[in-house]
Amino acid sequence: LGGLLNLKVTFTVDRDGRFAPVGRVRGTTPALQHTVDWISAQRGERTRGAFLVLHAMSRKNAAWLQQRLESAFEAVELQVIEAGIVIATHTGTAWGVAVLPLD
Numbered sequence: 001l002g003g004l005l006n007l008k009v010t011f012t013v014d015r016d017g018r019f020a021p022v023g024r025v026r027g028t029t030p031a032l033q034h035t036v037d038w039i040s041a042q043r044g045e046r047t048r049g050a051f052l053v054l055h056a057m058s059r060k061n062a063a064w065l066q067q068r069l070e071s072a073f074e075a076v077e078l079q080v081i082e083a084g085i086v087i088a089t090h091t092g093t094a095w096g097v098a099v100l101p102l103d
Helices: 028-043 059-072 085-091
Strands: 007-013 019-026 048-056 074-082 094-101
Touching: 007 028, 019 028, 028 059, 028 094, 048 059, 048 085, 059 074, 059 094
Parallel strands: 048 074
Antiparallel strands: 007 019, 048 094
16 A cells, blocks of 8 residues: 555664654655655754765665755765665665764
């Protein structure tokens, strides 16, 4: 049903290492924007950080995220990495962002 409605769920990893949903949107671009908005909300006024964009068969979405993160934050370092086949088998086409705050 989620596929038919084009639902995308955004997850975070909580302090105990468990996945926790933080939002649901319809469509890829709104989901990408939600990712950036959520990071921004968590960071508050802090803008410096190191970022890692990980993607699985989703190079175009990773490039979109890279561009938005570079314009929204003072990225001391920003790397884009493609996930291996084992991760891609479990996630399908997906993306993730890791942030190391430096403020």
